[in-house]
Amino acid sequence: MVSRIEDVAQAAGVSTATVSRALRGLPKVSDSTRAKVLKAAADLQYVASPTASSLASGKTHVVGVVVPYVTRWYFAHLISGASEVLREQGFHVLLFDVGDEGPHRALLLDSRMLFKRVDAVLILSLRLHDAERELLRRLNVPVVTVGVPDDDWPCVRIDDYETTRQATEHLIGLGHRHIGYVGGDTVPSMDFPTPADRARGFRETMQRHGLTVSAHSVVMGDWTAVSGREVGRELLARPDRPTAVVAASDELALGVLAAARELGLAVPADVSVIGIDDHEMADLNGLTTVAQPVVEQGRMATQLLLSAVAGHDLGHEVATVPTRLVVRSSTAAPPASAAAVAEPVRASAR
Amino acid sequence: MVSRIEDVAQAAGVSTATVSRALRGLPKVSDSTRAKVLKAAADLQYVASPTASSLASGKTHVVGVVVPYVTRWYFAHLISGASEVLREQGFHVLLFDVGDEGPHRALLLDSRMLFKRVDAVLILSLRLHDAERELLRRLNVPVVTVGVPDDDWPCVRIDDYETTRQATEHLIGLGHRHIGYVGGDTVPSMDFPTPADRARGFRETMQRHGLTVSAHSVVMGDWTAVSGREVGRELLARPDRPTAVVAASDELALGVLAAARELGLAVPADVSVIGIDDHEMADLNGLTTVAQPVVEQGRMATQLLLSAVAGHDLGHEVATVPTRLVVRSSTAAPPASAAAVAEPVRASAR
DNA sequence: CTGAAAGCGCTTACAG
DNA sequence: CTGAAAGCGCTTACAG
Numbered sequence: 255m256v257s258r259i260e261d262v263a264q265a266a267g268v269s270t271a272t273v274s275r276a277l278r279g280l281p282k283v284s285d286s287t288r289a290k291v292l293k294a295a296a297d298l299q300y301v302a303s304p305t306a307s308s309l310a311s312g313k314t315h316v317v318g319v320v321v322p323y324v325t326r327w328y329f330a331h332l333i334s335g336a337s338e339v340l341r342e343q344g345f346h347v348l349l350f351d352v353g354d355e356g357p358h359r360a361l362l363l364d365s366r367m368l369f370k371r372v373d374a375v376l377i378l379s380l381r382l383h384d385a386e387r388e389l390l391r392r393l394n395v396p397v398v399t400v401g402v403p404d405d406d407w408p409c410v411r412i413d414d415y416e417t418t419r420q421a422t423e424h425l426i427g428l429g430h431r432h433i434g435y436v437g438g439d440t441v442p443s444m445d446f447p448t449p450a451d452r453a454r455g456f457r458e459t460m461q462r463h464g465l466t467v468s469a470h471s472v473v474m475g476d477w478t479a480v481s482g483r484e485v486g487r488e489l490l491a492r493p494d495r496p497t498a499v500v501a502a503s504d505e506l507a508l509g510v511l512a513a514a515r516e517l518g519l520a521v522p523a524d525v526s527v528i529g530i531d532d533h534e535m536a537d538l539n540g541l542t543t544v545a546q547p548v549v550e551q552g553r554m555a556t557q558l559l560l561s562a563v564a565g566h567d568l569g570h571e572v573a574t575v576p577t578r579l580v581v582r583s584s585t586a587a588p589p590a591s592a593a594a595v596a597e598p599v600r601a602s603a604r
Numbered sequence: 605m606v607s608r609i610e611d612v613a614q615a616a617g618v619s620t621a622t623v624s625r626a627l628r629g630l631p632k633v634s635d636s637t638r639a640k641v642l643k644a645a646a647d648l649q650y651v652a653s654p655t656a657s658s659l660a661s662g663k664t665h666v667v668g669v670v671v672p673y674v675t676r677w678y679f680a681h682l683i684s685g686a687s688e689v690l691r692e693q694g695f696h697v698l699l700f701d702v703g704d705e706g707p708h709r710a711l712l713l714d715s716r717m718l719f720k721r722v723d724a725v726l727i728l729s730l731r732l733h734d735a736e737r738e739l740l741r742r743l744n745v746p747v748v749t750v751g752v753p754d755d756d757w758p759c760v761r762i763d764d765y766e767t768t769r770q771a772t773e774h775l776i777g778l779g780h781r782h783i784g785y786v787g788g789d790t791v792p793s794m795d796f797p798t799p800a801d802r803a804r805g806f807r808e809t810m811q812r813h814g815l816t817v818s819a820h821s822v823v824m825g826d827w828t829a830v831s832g833r834e835v836g837r838e839l840l841a842r843p844d845r846p847t848a849v850v851a852a853s854d855e856l857a858l859g860v861l862a863a864a865r866e867l868g869l870a871v872p873a874d875v876s877v878i879g880i881d882d883h884e885m886a887d888l889n890g891l892t893t894v895a896q897p898v899v900e901q902g903r904m905a906t907q908l909l910l911s912a913v914a915g916h917d918l919g920h921e922v923a924t925v926p927t928r929l930v931v932r933s934s935t936a937a938p939p940a941s942a943a944a945v946a947e948p949v950r951a952s953a954r
Numbered sequence: 955c956t957g958a959a960a961g962c963g964c965t966t967a968c969a970g
Numbered sequence: 971c972t973g974a975a976a977g978c979g980c981t982t983a984c985a986g
Contacts, residue, residue, distance in 0.1 A: 256720075256744075258962095258963060258964085259963065259964060259965095260963080260964095268972075268973085269972065269973045269974075270963090270964080270965090270973090271965080271966080271972075271973060271974080271975095272971085272972060272973075274964070274965060274966090275965095275971095275972090278965095282971055282972085283971070283972085284971060284972090287971075287972080299715075299742075301715060301716050301719040301720065302716075302963085302964070303659070303720045303962085303963055303964065304716075304719075304720060304721050304964095305655055305658040305659045305664065305720060305721075305962085305963080305964085306659050306962070306963035306964035306965085306978090307963080307964055307965075308655040308964090308978090309653070309655045309656050309659050309962090309963080309964070309965090309977095309978045309979065309980085310963075310964045310965040310966080310977080310978055311964080311965055311966085311978085312965095312978075314655065316698075319699075323684075324674070324680050324683050324684050324687065325677075325680045325681055325683075325684045327675075330674050330675045330680045331675055333674050333675075333699075333701070334673075334674050334675045334701060337674065337699065337701040338701070341701075346698055346717075346721070347698065347699045347700075347701075348666075348696055348697065348698055348699075349669075349683075349687065349697045349698075349699040350697075351683070351684060351687040351688070351691075351697070365649075365651060366651050366652075366654075367696075369651040369654075370606075370651065370653045370654060370655060370979095371654050371655075371696070392649070394606075478884070479884060479885060479888045480884065480887065480888060483888060508885070508888065509888060512888050512889060534828070534829060534830065535829060535858070535885060537830065538829045538830060538833060538858065538859060538862050539862060608978095608979060608980085609979065609980060610979080610980095618956075618957085619956065619957045619958075620957090620979090620980080620981090621956075621957060621958080621959095621981080621982080622955085622956060622957075624980070624981060624982090625955095625956090625981095628981095632955055632956085633955070633956085634955060634956090637955080637956080652979085652980070653978085653979055653980065654980095655978085655979080655980085656962090656978070656979035656980035656981090657979080657980055657981075658962090658980090659961095659962045659963065659964085659978090659979080659980070659981090660961080660962055660979075660980045660981040660982080661962085661980080661981055661982085662962075662981095720963095
């Protein structure tokens with residue numbers, strides 16, 4: 255029923271070696287022979303067994319794509335970009351949705367996951383344990399990471415510090431002086447640098463402009479919109495609430511928007527809100543944001559990876575892609591009354 | 605460097621056949637022999653080549669998961685459920701993000717995508733072309749679909765008709781009589797039944813209660829929030845706007861919510877809105893919805909699939925999972941004035 | 955309980 | 971330009 259290369263060889267009256275060469279488009283096959291082989295293969299609906307080819311050639315034409323959560327906006331879009339490029343180049347995607355539950359996540363549990371199974375690995379915004387790094391090294395295939403610079407492998411990312419710097423500058427430029435920050439916490443066990451870098455971008459920009467950041471104007475959520483609402487409520491319910499909020503992601507910012515609505519605060523009349531990412535829902539909700547090209551980062555990383563598969567040496571360079579301020583309707587100048595509400599007044603308000 | 609079964613056999617002083625049996629936990633290996641083999645394998649950090657095992661055994665332990673768009677909420681969550689179960693059972697996920705661009709999408713372009721590469725295929729809410737069905741049949745592996753009942757293969761789904769029936773009943777129960785519908789259009793070339801079934805659930809429920817559905821109170825978006833806002837605006841800007849809206853998905857409903865805000869309409873005071881899905885953003889925005897268990901459907905379909913891989917005959921039964929009304933703050937009784945706004949008045953309002 | 959050997963279906967030097 | 975043959979690294983009857 256299912257035809258093998260032997261069947262095609264017989265039908266075409268040539269050797270299996272010739273069939274193999276003809277079908278893969280290798281040179282040194284005469285046109286007439288190639289035509290015969292192609293015809294026979296088509297007649298028999300022949301498709302080479304990828305398993306047998308891989309065993310013989312050592313190439314799988316499969317790339318492992320490792321993510322902590324497929325369901326999150328950022329990761330889903332990275333996967334989309336990666337998978338598009340891989341498909342174009344004739345590669346397949348072996349997806350590992352490993353979760354991020356500290357040391358017990360799946361990648362660690364099973365060294366057989368990737369071994370001898372893939373030609374390359376794409377690590378999407380996952381902070382690796384030492385055991386995992388060691389495992390990846392032993393795989394002996396190219397690796398590219400996205401999101402976090404890495405000592406061992408090339409990386410495609412945005413400048414996290416720069417994102418919150420841009421966001422904060424925007425608000426300061428509008429006249430805000432009392433600005434709050436809704437950050438994203440990291441999983442405790444991971445030393446994922448994004449949360450800290452974004453927080454630093456905020457603080458240092460404020461400082462550079464001579465603006466103070468009080469302890470209670472910085473709150474931390476867990477990157478989800480629901481937590482953004484919760485910590486946003488804390489922040490905005492205070493008598494000395496800020497006139498503007500920088501959120502470390504659009505999801506957090508959307509949560510802050512919801513909190514503002516619940517508190518009866520108008521955006522941007524009473525409070526301005528800016529996020530980071532350019533999520534679809536940001537557009538829908540008129541959220542000003544610092545956009546990052548996520549699908550594009552997935553594509554770039556994959557192109558790097560495939561060039562490494564093709565034999566190019568990538569070293570461990572870091573490609574930083576630019577972010578871009580997208581002004582919508584959630585940011586404006588602070589309310590006129592706010593100008594009067596300076597440090598001393600705030601103090602007395604407590 | 606990389607060890608083969610032969611190396612382990614030598615180190616343990618047994619044959620490769622015995623190594624193979626011992627490592628896979630087959631019976632009829634003495635405890636002492638098994639211990640020796642396990643020790644040798646561990647020392648050599650041996651991992652069997654999946655490629656070689658597959659060629660020899662005919663099993664790949666890989667399942668193909670085919671989706672139109674990884675980035676959409678529904679699909680990302682299905683993948684998450686599926687991948688969880690597959691990982692638990694020792695299977696790998698080969699992901700095909702094929703897009704849905706009519707007849708040119710990737711699955712069709714390349715019959716080599718799945719051939720001899722997977723032990724089973726999960727088709728996630730994708731309406732198949734005849735050529736694709738034929739291809740899948742020739743694969744000769746179990747197939748399970750999600751979302752759309754299928755003549756050839758088992759399916760896991762929700763009752764689409766029932767979702768909008770529940771939603772519509774909820775609004776009618778609150779006292780609404782003039783209800784609009786924001787539906788989701790299908791890709792023109794596909795005969796995907798969901799849009800039509802949901803629209804029917806709305807219309808027939810209205811009819812059953814003796815309520816009329818005027819032509820301009822039904823509008824169609826493309827399932828995205830952005831289009832929900834656009835068509836929602838059309839619907840709600842009319843002088844004879846409905847007092848409540850059923851949207852065919854939460855994303856559409858969130859768009860309608862945005863449209864209402866832009867038009868200065870209070871929700872639910874001026875207009876009630878209900879969606880379908882129970883998207884995270886629905887919770888955030890207080891959107892009443894008919895929840896469907898998406899991750900769970902992914903899990904169920906995968907369990908079915910794996911039982912088929914294990915040899916069970918599934919026929920082509922359809923498993924319908926229940927949906928559930930989740931009341932939040934976007935629905936309430938119609939405004940008092942609306943009681944007076946009956947058919948004749950509406951007519952004169954134009 | 956264990957081993958020798960065939961076989962899975964390709965690819966790839968090596969000859970010619 | 972083409973073919974015979976070895977080899978990729980496993981698994982699986984078949985004997986014993």
